[in-house]
Amino acid sequence: MLFRVDPASPVPLGDQIAACVRGAVAEGTAGPGDRLPPARELAGSLGVNMHTVLRGYQKLREEGLIELRRGRGAAVAGGASPGRARLARAARQVAEEGRALGMADEAILGLVRAALAAKGPPPLPGPGDGRP
Template identity: 70%
Template sequence: MLFRVDPGSALPLGDQIAANVRAAIADGLVHAGDRLPPARQVAESLGVNVHTVLRGYQRLREEGLIELRRGRGAVVTGGPSPGRARLVEDARRLVADARALGMSDEDVVALLRTCLSG
């Protein structure tokens, strides 16, 4: 699995790493039961701290997309559908873009409410 990050992005590196996995799940490149590369290996290949990779993996665990198992590493679960994984990715990108524009959380929620009602 290929990981890419953009150090100049408003999105934190750990979130970018999680986004790579979400995209791979949504695109059908990674399936339930597949193991993700060890955090140390990903960190070395990207030139980032291992804790950055672990933050990304932890976010994926919280979303139900992976399981972290001692001795086995990160394993993709059946988790949410690929469509939901893509939607979560899009929502994270929206939040990062909004923050880069200086919008508050309340502004983003108001924007979404406007879109939902229209």
């Protein structure tokens, strides 16, 4: 697994670390069960704070891509797949672009809900339909 961190980039370091793991899972170079390097060791190698690495790992855990177990370290989650990693990446992109446009979180979520509703079983909402 390749980790690249550029302090000159505007992207937070923790996010950069998370993006590396996400990319490795998306490309298939890392699969379920593969162990991530211990946070302390990776932090030493990258020259960043250990908590920065842990913040990145925490984000990946929230996305369901890795599992964090006390004493056993971090490993790619059983349910992780290239597709799931790409989806997580797409979700981040949606969030970033929405924020960049100055949208409220609810409005961004509303967009996603609308997209889901468009895919769902067809309730066929008309123009004057009062449903949410």
